[in-house]
Amino acid sequence: MASELSTQSKILILGGGTWGCSTALHLARRGYTNVTVLDAHPIPSPISAGNDVNKIVEQGCFTDGDDEAAVAQTLLNAANQGWEKDPVFKPYFHDTGYIVAGSSPESIERLVEREIRHHDPESFQKLTTAEDFRSTMPAGVLTGDFPGWEGYYKSSGAGWVHARKALVSCYNEGKRLGVTFITGSPEGKVAKLLLKDGDVTGAVTADGKEHLADRTVLAMGASAPQLLDFENQLRPTAWTLGHIAMTEEETKLYKDLPVLFNIEKGFFMEPDEDRHELKLCDEHPGYCNWVEQPGSALPQSVPVTKNEVPASSERRMREFMHEVMPHLAERPFTFARMCWCADTPNRAFLITYHPRHASLVVAAGDSGHGFMHIPSIGGFIVDCLEKKLDAKFAKSWRWRPETAREFWGNDKLDRFGAGNKMLDVKETETEGWTSIGRSL
Template sequence: MAGGLGTQSRILILGGGTWGCSTALHLARRGYKNVTVLDAHPIPSPISAGNDVNKIVEQGCFTDGDDEAAVAQTLLHAANEGWQKDPVFQPYYHDTGYIVAGSSPKAIERLVDREVRHQASSFRKLTTAEDFKGTMPTGVLTGDFPGWEGYYKPSGAGWVHARKALVSAYNEAKRLGVNFITGSPEGKVKSLLLEDGDVRGAITADGVEHRADRTILAMGANAPQLLDFENQLRPTAWTLAHIPMTEEETRLYKNLPVLFNIEKGFFMEPDEDKHELKLCDEHPGYCNWVDQPGSALPQSVPVAKHEVPASAERRMRDFLREIMPHLADRPFTFARMCWCADTRNRAFLITYHPKHPSLVVASGDSGHGFMHIPSIGGFIVDCMENKLQPNFAKSWRWRPETTRDFWGRDVLDRFGAGNKMLDVNETREEGWTNVNATPLTVA
């Protein structure tokens, strides 16, 4: 093994979410025998972004041929190989196709440039309400689609059942011998264990020292609570809700293509277990800005909520009124703020820490980290073993020189909600959703 590591080396993973479980699985598959994962919650954690009924999966790279594009293309290829061939993940991938759309000239231009132009023959253009309705069974799309323009790709993309894939990775890693310590206080990481300028493991809330030869920090949006990222990460939240469906509707909506308007929101087929349809309103993201002692720059701090701001609910219902008005007034049975960790250029941050030689940082999913769960752990282990390809190491490097100024209001090429970043603190006056968990009964 590289860097003095061997299969008996003690590897400690902080965080049992998407990237933590993927890394644990890949370490075990490479023969590491002494791997421990710490998480404050049982897996799947209620605050993990990966604990979700579905996520979009794409199968194309839509940028021109620079180094970043090459990294993106390799990542997508590796992820899709996993979704299609790895028995741990393959059962949860649904190749249903997808529809990408916009409602303003700027957004439409962006999606054509980024998603359609490089594979135009795979897409069919949609310009009328009837065009959109024709992509799904009769009775699903009933709206007028005002001002919409879209593109339909019938295969080569789709969605995955996120929670089941995450649990599958966890179960397989555990079967292969990974030790998971979860729950509070025994799994809750209180601090890094610092000795002689290096990270030698972590200390949990029960006071136990978990020593390791390598520590991998994979705590998503919560990672900055343990380590100074020098303004490289911005915890950012998106909003989602579920509405109840009948058994008949659940059957009708099965195997639908994903529909994603990059200014309005998206939906996929209902959850077959609970008969609920997940909705997301589209926007650049919410931050929760908190002043930090000794720092001139505020920091966004995740706040776990199983609610969404009232304005997010309005956006979701407006989205429904444009595409499926017959569902627009149904009660929410579930709602959630889903936190991720942005980097300024949305490239991952997977690298050894420059000041702590035994600490591997695995963060910066930037809202597109889950689809890589089949393979991202392999890249993280490559980093740990000093085997990353040079273009990956450059893209994912520790790069505080790019974030000296405040970039918290940057929308990062995202649309919706006035095309501006949103602030959790500004939602207090408008209020939050009132989730009604009563099952739907329809005659």
């Protein structure tokens, strides 16, 4: 039986990425005085999905009225409150507005259903011609013909955040409030969970040291299944990005642009003000790296760290750019990488006490939309830790292996792009990779 929880309890967080740092911050803010975070890399970790120059943040209203819609709306409200009011995160939120678009009848229909009807339709301006799209940004930015595009423009109430700076700010504030961070290998690299009488009592790091805890929070993103059997509930999935260099004059021209996101082509946001680089992403259901598991009939996707992207991914990014900004489409990449997240079968988070390990909380399954919640997700995880998570959230985020009895690795989970199918990292063995040569 787990010990009684108090603010003096030893809390061990495995993973110093988005959710791990957010949990540490919220624990410290609630008065917990013995919180330790372990991570194999200095923060921000080069393999963390949150270590990025920018990520999309949306706002809206879910109108369905069921419990899942209520969870989504509450999550969104809490995140936006953090981006707008929390001094740790507010400096990194840019309310620039955003454009969402599709290029096929199927994607446009889904776009309207997912992005417009579930939000406030009156706040969107419909875009049907190339001139409509170009009019949303300064002259000279959007020079493409937007073939077959249809979209919607929302001028405010959404935008982007500087992900890396927000993550570092969260980490620094947690450290200022007394959280202990042990990072780097071997001292911060978690080798295994520490088990005693069927419960998790902490973790062992690669240097052989045992870190004992009254509660352990597993928040290692796509790497979590390497420590714990998630009974096929998590699918590590990667997305791809590339950067191109911009001049100082271009960086000024592209400042404060709305996010442009075609749900089957890709997206871009304004250039990074520090490095003067424009980030591009091709849109697709995701890459997996399937590995057969001894003793299991089901393969497992295992993250592979790459500061490169498949050649086909680069090609898709350039095709996207030719439709949007052809004057930039052939610039060489200065940086590229695969960004790993972890899907669940229904893309709902997995935040719960483990049913067989009374002192272990799992915080996983960000499903590609976890970072925007960094201001607030740690509060929900602490609510779970304190066993006072709202019933609707507890149901949505429960341990649910019954949803993953069969192989679901090819389920694209309502995502579009790249032929509308899941991609396999091993396919790159024949097509090759980019070769950029710069790490984060």
